[in-house]
Amino acid sequence: MKNLINMATVTFLTLVSSVVIAAPDTTPAQQLQFWSVQAGSPGQSARGKAFFLAKHGKDLSCASCHSESPLGSGKHASTGKAIAPLAPAANPESLTDTARINKWFRRNCNDVLARECTPQEKADVIAFLSSLKR
């Protein structure tokens, strides 16, 4: 019986924490600030744009999936699946969830660069995405 109660508690806590993790917990401005501090220098949108469009010695660029204009929807380079716009001006959910941002930076940077993006590269990309206006 005690075990059952413990299991119920664990299940409940897991549900609660997954709801919390999925909720917005940051803003594009906070992300820009955070990664600029980590980098020790402010994100630059022009450098972020060049980084976003470039192929880094492999087949893919960020634009391969997110399109050259992140104000519009992207299309996954291998699955063809639609991807919501990355620019916060076009998609209010973009850059509002720390866990999601970190997860996709890790995965996407590995696909494009075969390594993690540096804090400077992240600050630059976020500066670029935040600078776009509809």
Ligand code: HEC
């Ligand atoms: C192979 C396809 C692909 C490539 C290449 C790619 N991405 Fe993504 N990216 C995705 C997908 C899929 C998502 C998740 C979209 C969703 O959940 O709606 C995503 C999400 C993101 C997010 C999270 C946005 C948010 O807040 O929800 C960021 C940031 C991001 N990508 C940045 C990049 C950067 C920077 C590059 C280049 C280094 C890049 N991506 C290259 C497919 C890709």
